[in-house]
Amino acid sequence: MKKILLGGLFLLLFAVSSFALPQPQAQVEKMVDSILGVLQQSDLSAAEKKAQVSGRVQEYLNMPSMSRRTLGLHWDSASEQQQKRFSALFVKVLEGTYLNRIGDYSGGTVKYLKQRVKENKAIIDTVIVSDELEIPVQYKMLYGNDAWQVFDIVIEGVSLIKNYRSSYGEIIRKNGYEGLLALMDKKVQAMESSM
Numbered sequence: 001m002k003k004i005l006l007g008g009l010f011l012l013l014f015a016v017s018s019f020a021l022p023q024p025q026a027q028v029e030k031m032v033d034s035i036l037g038v039l040q041q042s043d044l045s046a047a048e049k050k051a052q053v054s055g056r057v058q059e060y061l062n063m064p065s066m067s068r069r070t071l072g073l074h075w076d077s078a079s080e081q082q083q084k085r086f087s088a089l090f091v092k093v094l095e096g097t098y099l100n101r102i103g104d105y106s107g108g109t110v111k112y113l114k115q116r117v118k119e120n121k122a123i124i125d126t127v128i129v130s131d132e133l134e135i136p137v138q139y140k141m142l143y144g145n146d147a148w149q150v151f152d153i154v155i156e157g158v159s160l161i162k163n164y165r166s167s168y169g170e171i172i173r174k175n176g177y178e179g180l181l182a183l184m185d186k187k188v189q190a191m192e193s194s195m
Contacts (some may be wrong), residue, residue: 024122024141024148025115031060031150032110032126054095062142062149063091069151070164074172082177089184090164096191110137122148 038052067087108130120143128135138154152161171180
């Protein structure tokens with residue numbers, strides 16, 4: 001009888017803790033709503049929208065995981081200083097690329113299709129719908145430090161991480177880490193001067 005009671009108590013505690021775990025789709029919705037809220041303000045200029053969106057996305061990204069996955073096999077052979085510098089530049093490249101496309105936003109909406117969760121990983125399928133087209137966007141997420149964070153975004157079947165990994169890997173093979181970091185630094189400066 002004691003075993004049954006203890007087993008039942010364990011299952012109850014497990015069920016409560018499972019339900020207490022925040023849902024990853026809610027985190028994606030929060031991120032998207034926060035950005036769309038700024039983009040849909042017609043009284044703001046493109047520069048003002050960029051300024052308000054800047055930094056908002058970073059809290060939803062798992063930059064250590066994104067950086068490590070982007071460099072792939074090259075991550076382990078980079079020094080700790082190079083890894084930190086890459087992560088700092090990479091978040092600026094991602095943000096700059098995103099902010100420079102704010103003008104492309106045409107008043108679309110986001111539909112949430114499916115959420116798949118397995119242990120500490122999740123995939124959220126969405127589609128951006130506008131008058132002219134539908135763009136499938138998939139968010140891959142990790143749970144850690146009491147929050148779900150994005151570690152990859154797949155747009156129309158193309159993984160952001162794999163895309164950068166391919167081009168950055170080629171640069172590292174030709175010019176080494178310092179060559180990649182110098183190129184990224186130059187790109188960030190160009191992006192910042194155009195904002």
